[in-house]
Amino acid sequence: MTPKRKICFVITSQIHYARSRWILKELRKHPGIELQVVVAASAILPQYGDVLAAMAADGCKADTEIVMTLSGGNPVAMAKTTGIGIMEFATAFNNLSPDIVCVRGDRYEVLSAAVAAAYMNIPVAHIEGGDVTGTIDESVRHAITKLCHIHFTTNEQSRRNVVQMGENAEHVFNVGCPELEELDRHSTIIDLDEINRQGVGDPIPQDAKFLVVMYHPVTTEPDNREKVAMLLETIHGLNIPAVWFWPNVDAGTDDVAKAIRVFRENERPRKMHFIKYFLPDKFIALLRQSACLVGNSSAGIKEASYLGVPAVNIGSRQTGRLRGPNVLDVNHDPAAIRAAIEKQLAHGPYERCTMYYKPHCAKTITDILATITVSPQKHFYSQPDV
Numbered sequence: 001m002t003p004k005r006k007i008c009f010v011i012t013s014q015i016h017y018a019r020s021r022w023i024l025k026e027l028r029k030h031p032g033i034e035l036q037v038v039v040a041a042s043a044i045l046p047q048y049g050d051v052l053a054a055m056a057a058d059g060c061k062a063d064t065e066i067v068m069t070l071s072g073g074n075p076v077a078m079a080k081t082t083g084i085g086i087m088e089f090a091t092a093f094n095n096l097s098p099d100i101v102c103v104r105g106d107r108y109e110v111l112s113a114a115v116a117a118a119y120m121n122i123p124v125a126h127i128e129g130g131d132v133t134g135t136i137d138e139s140v141r142h143a144i145t146k147l148c149h150i151h152f153t154t155n156e157q158s159r160r161n162v163v164q165m166g167e168n169a170e171h172v173f174n175v176g177c178p179e180l181e182e183l184d185r186h187s188t189i190i191d192l193d194e195i196n197r198q199g200v201g202d203p204i205p206q207d208a209k210f211l212v213v214m215y216h217p218v219t220t221e222p223d224n225r226e227k228v229a230m231l232l233e234t235i236h237g238l239n240i241p242a243v244w245f246w247p248n249v250d251a252g253t254d255d256v257a258k259a260i261r262v263f264r265e266n267e268r269p270r271k272m273h274f275i276k277y278f279l280p281d282k283f284i285a286l287l288r289q290s291a292c293l294v295g296n297s298s299a300g301i302k303e304a305s306y307l308g309v310p311a312v313n314i315g316s317r318q319t320g321r322l323r324g325p326n327v328l329d330v331n332h333d334p335a336a337i338r339a340a341i342e343k344q345l346a347h348g349p350y351e352r353c354t355m356y357y358k359p360h361c362a363k364t365i366t367d368i369l370a371t372i373t374v375s376p377q378k379h380f381y382s383q384p385d386v
Contacts, residue, residue, distance in 0.1 A: 085112025130158030176358025217252025
């Protein structure tokens with residue numbers, strides 16, 4: 001009997017898990033695959049969401065949990081966390097002996113896993129390579145690409161970008177965006193009382209038109225606190241109910257969190273509700289029911305475009321990422337932000353954009369991982385015309 005191929009999937013944040021659920025489901029049920037799951041970094045920190053409980057509810061378990069995140073919310077903490085992660089992932093991979101390690105995205109914790117696996121001669125598959133964005137994330141994403149052997153891009157332009165970086169075109173697959181398959185099959189609805197029972201702040205009325213705000217620190221910019229304070233004042237001044245999510249764990253996170261806390265304590269803002277984490281199904285339902293997503297999250301570019309939810313994208317964090325007609329880009333100017341939100345509210349829902357969508361994305365990824373043959377030794381492939 002042919003032994004099952006051991007695929008080790010790395011999860012480093014709650015959004016990471018939420019966007020990978022269908023892939024994990026397909027990997028679990030494939031007869032030729034033994035799924036291993038490593039949960040690390042903020043994914044095991046309760047203040048950033050109970051990922052392990054969400055996994056258990058989905059019938060998925062962690063084979064290894066890695067503690068690696070240093071507190072501090074600054075570039076030094078990010079750099080040192082990356083170093084700790086390399087050591088801890090190396091130990092995990094040594095114990096699990098996977099045939100392929102699968103990572104996704106552009107975060108520094110993911111870079112740790114890719115470095116460890118590559119040095120241990122374990123082929124690495126990467127989801128979401130080739131995207132072009134702002135900040136240090138783009139550099140990290142491209143570095144991960146060069147450490148990986150199998151590439152699953154979310155769109156055709158990203159596929160061409162990966163091939164242009166010298167990767168073997170036969171191992172670069174445009175499979176679409178995995179989280180959009182989740183949206184395609186999603187039917188959960190949400191009672192806003194579920195939101196009001198979590199987090200802090202004013203309750204959101206049941207029949208209200210409301211905003212979702214997701215603003216993360218930009219690690220290459222020094223004034224995150226000032227920008228968030230300005231955005232808080234701007235949203236508050238609109239007098240529209242808003243559900244505001246806590247930021248990612250990045251350099252600048254403490255500045256963003258402090259701005260939120262100071263504003264909340266000093267202003268006691270009406271019509272604003274602050275929340276740290278929401279289960280994946282419920283978040284999709286919340287986003288679908290929202291009038292507009294405001295901030296700098298890729299959810300405004302990907303999930304919101306597929307749902308037809310208007311989005312106002314602020315600043316440089318998503319610069320260069322392909323976007324649909326649902327997105328209005330603005331800088332950190334209160335008047336511009338206010339005008340863009342009002343314009344999107346007046347417009348209402350957009351037509352669904354399928355730029356990032358391909359059917360059966362998770363199954364395609366799973367079938368490729370189950371059958372592909374790659375060597376740990378990489379080569380540079382010159383592709384003048386891709």
